Amino acid sequence: MPPITVFPLRIPGVAYLSRVFVSGAGLFFLGFQACWPSPWLESLAGRFVEPVASVLAPLSGRLSAWAQAPEPEPTEATSAAASDSALLLLERELGRPPDLPGLQWLEVPVQETQLQRGQLRLAAGRDFALAVDQPVVFGGHWLGRLLRVEEHQAVVELWTAADARTGAWLQTPGKGFRAVTTGMGRAGAPLVRWIQPEAVPEKGWTAFWRPRQGDPLPLTDLDLRLGTLDQRGDPRRGQADWVVQAEWPAGAEGRVFVAAGAIGEETVAEPRLWRTAAKPVLTLDPVLGRRWRVVRGAAAGPAAVLLGDGRVLGRVRARRGTLAWVRLAEPQAWRDRAVAVDSDQKEILSWREARAAWSPSSGLPLYTRGGAGVPRGLALGMPGEEPRLGSKEVLELAGLQAPPLEVQQ
Amino acid sequence: MKLPRLRLLIPVAVLLTILAPALRGLPGGWWLPDPWLLLFLWMIPDPTGLSLGRPLFMIGVLGVLRASVSAVSPFATWAGLGMALGLRIRLQRLLVEARFSARFLVGAAAALPLVLFDQRQAQLMEEDLSWIPGTVQVIIVGMLWAVAQRPTAWPGRRSRSGEDR
Numbered sequence: 001m002p003p004i005t006v007f008p009l010r011i012p013g014v015a016y017l018s019r020v021f022v023s024g025a026g027l028f029f030l031g032f033q034a035c036w037p038s039p040w041l042e043s044l045a046g047r048f049v050e051p052v053a054s055v056l057a058p059l060s061g062r063l064s065a066w067a068q069a070p071e072p073e074p075t076e077a078t079s080a081a082a083s084d085s086a087l088l089l090l091e092r093e094l095g096r097p098p099d100l101p102g103l104q105w106l107e108v109p110v111q112e113t114q115l116q117r118g119q120l121r122l123a124a125g126r127d128f129a130l131a132v133d134q135p136v137v138f139g140g141h142w143l144g145r146l147l148r149v150e151e152h153q154a155v156v157e158l159w160t161a162a163d164a165r166t167g168a169w170l171q172t173p174g175k176g177f178r179a180v181t182t183g184m185g186r187a188g189a190p191l192v193r194w195i196q197p198e199a200v201p202e203k204g205w206t207a208f209w210r211p212r213q214g215d216p217l218p219l220t221d222l223d224l225r226l227g228t229l230d231q232r233g234d235p236r237r238g239q240a241d242w243v244v245q246a247e248w249p250a251g252a253e254g255r256v257f258v259a260a261g262a263i264g265e266e267t268v269a270e271p272r273l274w275r276t277a278a279k280p281v282l283t284l285d286p287v288l289g290r291r292w293r294v295v296r297g298a299a300a301g302p303a304a305v306l307l308g309d310g311r312v313l314g315r316v317r318a319r320r321g322t323l324a325w326v327r328l329a330e331p332q333a334w335r336d337r338a339v340a341v342d343s344d345q346k347e348i349l350s351w352r353e354a355r356a357a358w359s360p361s362s363g364l365p366l367y368t369r370g371g372a373g374v375p376r377g378l379a380l381g382m383p384g385e386e387p388r389l390g391s392k393e394v395l396e397l398a399g400l401q402a403p404p405l406e407v408q409q
Numbered sequence: 410m411k412l413p414r415l416r417l418l419i420p421v422a423v424l425l426t427i428l429a430p431a432l433r434g435l436p437g438g439w440w441l442p443d444p445w446l447l448l449f450l451w452m453i454p455d456p457t458g459l460s461l462g463r464p465l466f467m468i469g470v471l472g473v474l475r476a477s478v479s480a481v482s483p484f485a486t487w488a489g490l491g492m493a494l495g496l497r498i499r500l501q502r503l504l505v506e507a508r509f510s511a512r513f514l515v516g517a518a519a520a521l522p523l524v525l526f527d528q529r530q531a532q533l534m535e536e537d538l539s540w541i542p543g544t545v546q547v548i549i550v551g552m553l554w555a556v557a558q559r560p561t562a563w564p565g566r567r568s569r570s571g572e573d574r
Contacts, residue, residue, distance in 0.1 A: 023461075027495060030488035034526050037482060037533065045476075045483045053477035056426055060478050064431040286429040287443070287479040287527055288536050294478075317534040318480035325480035327536060 050321040057294055057323055061281040087341050087367040087377040090348055091251040095138045100218040106130065106258040109271040111153060111400070112371055113253045116186050118161025119147070120256065122154040123400075124269035130154045135219060135259045138252035142166075142209035142224035146258065156256065159183060159209075159226065160190055160246050167210035168192065168226055168244065170201065177201075178210065181226065181244055189243035192229065205229040207244045219259060250339055250348040253369060254376045272401035273375055274301045278324070279395065285325060295395060297322045303397035304373040312368060312378045313387040316397065324397055328387040331366040331380035338380055340364035375400050413452055418467060422448055426474040442546045442553070445471045446523050449490050450516070450550070454558060455501065464494055481530045489523030496522070509555050516554020520547045 112121040147157035162185030233240035285292035318325040340354030370376025472486035504511035531538035
């Protein structure tokens with residue numbers, strides 16, 4: 001269609017305009033998807049790439065392996081490689097409360113921690129005889145109660161969750177007071193209300209959990225801690241609140257213990273780990289760099305990390321069928337996604353605590369913290385250890401399997 | 410303008426994909442421009458007035474091939490090459506191609522979107538991709554384009570029949 005000319009304007013043809021509009025909209029969509037990817041569209045595109053990649057990547061790998069000198073083999077075995085369960089053993093040791101008459105402790109792995117929302121998602125449910133309202137603890141710490149139980153997973157409402165009310169016992173050197181805490185969720189530490197008998201609290205008092213009606217009485221013998229009392233706001237203006245600074249044990253991100261009167265056959269639930277053997281395919285990514293490796297798993301699955309002789313070499317960043325793109329990373333690059341184990345002190349340290357404890361002569365072995373599909377407790381190695389991928393290592397891809405879908409009846 | 414045939418382009422693109430990791434593994438390989446982008450520029454020397462069917466098909470093919478050896482999403486390649494095509498169509502209409510600087514600008518502008526999308530992809534995958542190789546690649550593509558591209562019309566040089574050569 002010829003352009004319409006109305007002096008002094010020249011209006012281009014409608015066909016031209018529509019072509020420009022469609023091309024612009026298409027490019028905008030592609031650019032938006034590239035910058036803020038939708039996982040659904042990525043997996044859809046991945047299905048087209050998958051068959052091509054399964055043929056071309058190995059061919060390309062063979063060619064580049066022929067063109068390049070092989071990587072030097074690691075000279076010595078890494079110390080952390082052999083003890084990949086040290087974190088899990090310590091969690092069990094620290095987290096298991098003492099046996100109580102008439103009660104059993106069910107050990108349940110945590111699938112996902114959502115501290116901001118005040119929830120923990122557990123990797124077991126009705127299949128493990130869990131029930132709503134059961135108390136959840138870790139060592140000497142009260143965590144909360146089971147809020148929702150599904151067939152293969154359950155949700156714990158932490159006592160810090162918004163609007164969660166928990167009975168507290170404020171212990172002072174000479175006396176004790178009853179109180180109730182109200183969780184504030186993202187807004188901050190739980191508020192302390194209804195102190196009985198009436199008293200002016202002081203900073204630093206210890207807050208313990210107090211049972212409610214129907215709770216098993218033996219639980220009170222455990223003196224389960226909530227945290228320490230603190231004041232928030234400006235007391236001079238009369239705008240101050242008493243709050244409990246919650247104590248969150250780092251090990252509770254791995255497993256928790258549920259008090260149960262009636263139990264099933266098993267008392268320990270294991271996380272649904274997925275592992276498969278892997279072979280190196282490409283020693284670099286032609287766009288992203290030399291710290292990338294492409295490996296081929298024996299089976300397709302929820303691969304989240306690459307293990308070399310039991311030690312995590314890097315995180316899987318892209319999957320196409322059985323092929324996985326892994327970025328090699330030093331243990332300290334995991335930062336907040338790592339925890340450290342101090343075997344001498346029998347402590348599990350968060351990343352911040354571990355960093356403070358490091359010295360040039362000694363570091364603490366790091367382990368995966370878990371979450372986002374990465375299993376907890378996999379050995380990362382000592383800080384500063386370079387991840388090396390030689391030809392002699394036993395490679396594996398590992399991840400966490402999603403729980404089976406609920407069957408609607 | 411006639412484009413190379415698909416039965417030539419696709420095998421070349423596949424071969425390039427197989428060779429790309431080996432090329433990057435060579436000393437100085439990271440300074441080389443993106444091979445898929447170079448192929449795309451080579452196959453369409455002048456996109457103005459061209460039917461978009463073939464270039465769009467090749468953008469699709471190159472995106473899939475690039476993603477088959479790289480963790481980068483095919484969407485990033487599709488967006489990068491699509492914008493490269495769009496920018497070239499706009500710039501080649503606006504600029505006088507006889508000038509070296511204009512041809513350099515066209516080449517560099519065509520290379521820029523892909524580098525930017527690769528940076529964004531690296532950011533998403535927590536990879537600290539340096540800007541220096543990307544910038545050098547943009548300059549190299551601009552230089553290559555300025556040197557290697559034959560202008561569609563040289564001013565003042567006409568054939569006996571009066572048509573542009």
